[in-house]
Amino acid sequence: MTRTAIIGGGISGLTLALLLRDKGHSVRVFEASDQPGGAIRTTRSPDGWMAEWGPNTIIESSGRIKRLVSMLDLEERRRYTDHAAKKRYIVRDGRMVAVPGSAGGLLSTPLLSTSAKLSILREPFRRRSRNDHDETLADFVRRRLGDEFLKWPIDALVGGIYAGDPERLSVRHAFPRLALLEEQHGSLILGQIKGGVRRPPGSEEIPRNKAEIFSFDEGLQVLPDTISSRLGDAVSFQSPVKKITTVNGNTATGETADRSQRWRVHVNDPLEPPQDFDVLIYAGTSYGLSGIDFPETLVPLLTPVTEIPHPPVISFTMGFRRSDIAHPLDGFGMLIPGIEGFPILGTLFTSTLFPNRAPDDGHVTLTTYMGGSRQPEIAGMLEEEQAAMVVSSLRKLLGLSGEPRFRHRILWSRAIPQYETGFIRYLTVMDRAEQEHPGFYLAGNYRTGISVGDTINAAFDLAERIHQEES
Ligand SMILES: Cc1cc2nc3c(=O)[nH]c(=O)nc-3n(C[C@H](O)[C@H](O)[C@H](O)COP(=O)(O)OP(=O)(O)OC[C@H]3O[C@@H](n4cnc5c(N)ncnc54)[C@H](O)[C@@H]3O)c2cc1C
Known part of the structure; x- marks a missing residue:
């Protein structure tokens, strides 16, 4: 039986552990904190x-x-979002504008000027990029759709997904679908009309416009909690891995005698003896790699990966009396382009998405994000100052009159990995680290996509690959 160690009990590590155990591996997850889920965590107040x-x-x-x-x-x-939550708003000239859901709506929307709309109509006639360079998202959008499309919808979207900067993100790595639409169809608009990016045979991908959005009755933490309880004592909490060494010979139960090198995992706990494994998967954060003493052949390959930028993000969930907000909150939420000058990136209408986020019909919750690449300095401000900026933005945009009745705030000092231009250099060293060190694998949101869905999808791919390579 292959003995597999997984460092990190976020959704990447837990999904891998579950899938590999189902494939017959003996798995052990080492998680530094005292609970499963990594970035996924839910708080419920009494x-x-x-x-x-x-x-x-x-x-x-x-x-x-x-x-x-x-x-x-x-x-x-599982709770799918309410259909009332389909509408999305973007702020233009200080007002909330619904994102058009159809081509007809695009022509009449106040989100874009007439010249921006004409520029979109010309998009199918623009030539595709002739060179192969790693283009920023901003350059790509300016080239195909024009500057105004970049400054409002795209800047807003990028703030909402990556808390990032379109002038720095790589279109190929951060938004591969856009790059592929141009590559395969010569046009984003024609590509969409023709059914989007071609899917490889057997792909289980669900097109974005058909994919449902969900959470669980008690919030997203239900997912990692359930995986962790299925894995039982295969998951060790408060077990930060500090050192990895290699040893020759089989592991204690090693029947896979064809490989002589094994991985020895040292946890930062004097009572826990080092343990040997056939396979080692690092599913922590990219910056967390610097906290582990790796064998010297891995160090030069992993050190660059620790430099992937992660700007800070502050997440505020606030509860209000429904009657204190003038806006109908009839949608998913609002995104705010940088050019609008607000100190927030956007707000999710969380209790419209899932009504059980607030105590009853008379109350609502709103989750607002701040910081990101756009305004990282906000992370250094006092919580009260940040809260005041959120409330004042909500007053202007949503017609808020009352004060918050509930407040939950979390600062992620390193929130989301940025797939900026030059990202290929990280992917190259990660590939080399695996090729030159059989039995060693890297998984997580710093490599194969930042969304929870991306990490689950990547875990399925990696579990299959490991099973093929290690059996
Ligand atoms: C504010 C915010 C909002 C987001 N919103 C969304 C959203 O709405 N939808 C969406 O799809 N995605 C969203 N994301 C992104 C998504 O949550 C993450 O990309 C995803 O959860 C990452 O999972 P992971 O397992 O790869 O990494 P992580 O969740 O970071 O887990 C890594 C784990 O490894 C552990 N670890 C690290 N080093 C060690 C060590 N040496 N020893 C032991 N354990 C270690 C850590 O403690 C952690 O538990 C959001 C992220 C943030 C921060």
Whole structure:
């Protein structure tokens, strides 16, 4: 039986552990903190408010995500977002404008000027990029759709997804679908009309416009909690891995005698003796690699990966009396482009998405994000100053009149990995680290996509690859 160690009990590490155990591996997850889930964590207050620390929703962008939920018998507890939450708003000239849902709506929307709309109509006639360079998202959008499309919808979207900067993100790495639409169809608009990016045969991908969005009855933490309880004592909490060494010979139970090198995992606990494994998967954060003493052949390959930028993000969930907000909150939320000059990136109408986030119909919750690459300095301000900036923005944008009745705030000093231009250099060293060190694998949101759905999807791919390579 292959003995497999997984460092990190976020959704990447837990999903890998579950899938590899199902494939016959003996797995052990080492998690530094005292609970599973990494960025996924939910708080419920005794008086009925619920707040997510990190992600609020998962996009069901693949049949594999459905499969994971059903493997865990969680279908009954899954909650799809209310259809009332389909509408999305972007702020333009200080006002909330609904994002048009159709081509007709695009022509009449006040979100864009007439010249920007004409520029979109010309998009299919623009030539595709002739050179192969790693283009920023901003250059790509300016080239295909024009500057105004970049400054409002795209800047808003990038703030909402990456808390990032379109002038720095790589279109190929951060938004591969956009790059592929141009590559395969010569045009984003024609590509969409023709059914989007071509999917490889057998792909379980669900197109974004058809994918449902969900959480669970008690919030997203239900997912890592359930995986962790299925894994039982295969998951060790408060077990930060400090050192990895290699040893020759088989592991204690090693029947896979064809490879002589094994991985020895040292945990920062004097009572826990080092343990040997056939396979080692690092599923922590990219910056966390610097906290582990790796064998010297791995150090030059992993050190660059620790430099992937992660700007800070502050997440505020606030509860209000429904009657204190003038806006109907009839949608998913609002995104705010940098050019609008607000100190917030956007706000999710969290209790419209999932009504059980607030104690009753008379109350609502809103989750607001601040900081990111756009305004990292906000992370250094006092919590009270940050809260005041959120409330004042909500007063202007949503017609808020009262004060928050509930408040939950979390500062992620390193929130989301930025797939900026030049990202290929990280991917190259990660590939080399694996090729030159059989039995060693790297997994997580710093490599294969930042959404929870991406990490689950990547875990399915990696579990299959490890099973093929290690059996
Ligand atoms: C504020 C915020 C909002 C987000 N919103 C969304 C959203 O709405 N939808 C969405 O799809 N995604 C969202 N994301 C992104 C998504 O949550 C993450 O990309 C994803 O959860 C990452 O999972 P992971 O397992 O790869 O890494 P992590 O969740 O970071 O887990 C890594 C784990 O490894 C552990 N670890 C690290 N080093 C060691 C060590 N040496 N020894 C032992 N353990 C170690 C850590 O303690 C941690 O538990 C959001 C993220 C943030 C921060």
